[in-house]
Amino acid sequence: MVQRFTSVRLLGALLGLLLFLPVLMATTPPSMCTPLRTLDDNLSHRRRYMKHNFPVNYTIRVHHEEVFKQSSIRKMKLQVDNLEEVHLQRMWFLVNHGVLKKIIRVMPERHPSRPYTTELERRLQDAEGVFVQSYPPEVFQQELPDAxxxxxxxxxxxSDRVPESRWRFASPKSLLDNFCHTMHCLFSDCFATTETQNQLDSSHCQKGRKKALGANS
Incomplete structure (x- = not known):
């Protein structure tokens, strides 16, 4: 009888583990998905607001690191020791806050894209608030990898202390393209069932992780 009871308990524990396995394997807290999908909806209008409302070939000055692409993520996954997904996610927020502030700074008060960009900034702040609340405080108290x-x-x-060599020029549209593509890359759990292109973006980003795992094995 005792043996049977123990077997039932072990079976229950195993079923519970299987139910929670997708959550344990996820790199994005489920609570993040609603604000990120809302942000994604806003970003879907970036061509209209970041290209059509600016002069042809218009660029703004940003930090070298603010040109943050999927290739940047793959490179870090290959080269940075002790790198965790949450480190890249934290940096994604920092980078894109800076990008949006720089875009807003160059637009006059009456610029037709200013309300859109300030709304993006607000949505990003909302998403970051949920992100911070989704982890124990200790996660944000840990030291980041040196790189x-x-x-x-x-x-x-x-800004006045940044060497001239560390600045780059990029179009507002390309910066928001990076914003969107890297979001799908770093928070891919929230976009697993979206359109095919987004799935391709996510799988393209994961290549760096697979290579890094292979190199460390």
Whole structure:
């Protein structure tokens, strides 16, 4: 009888583990998905607001690290030791806050794209608030890998102290393209059932993780 009871308990524990396995394997807290999908809806209008409402070939000056692409993520996954997905997600928020502030800064008060961009900034702040609440405080008290900390320091340094070689010029549209594509890459659990292109973006991003795992095995 005792043996049967123990077997039932073990079976129950196993079934419970199987039910929670998708959650344990996810790299994005489920609570993040609603604000990120709302942000994604806003970003779907970026061509209209970031291309049609700006002069042809218009660019703004941004930090080198603010040109943050899927290739940037793949490179970090290959080269940075002790890198976790949450480190990249934290940096994604920092990068895109800076990008949106720089875009807003160059637009006059009456610019037709200003309300759209300030709304994006608000949506990003909302998503970051949920992101912070989704993890224990200890996660944000841990030291970042050195390479990530160096980038963090560059992005938070006073602009007049940044060497000229660290600046790049990029169009507002390309910056928001990066914003969107890297979001699908780093928070892919929230976009697993979206359109085919987004699925391709996510799988393209994961290549770096697979290579990194292979290199460490």
């Amino acid at each position: 990530i900390q160096d980038i963090w320091d560059c992005l938070t340094e006073e």
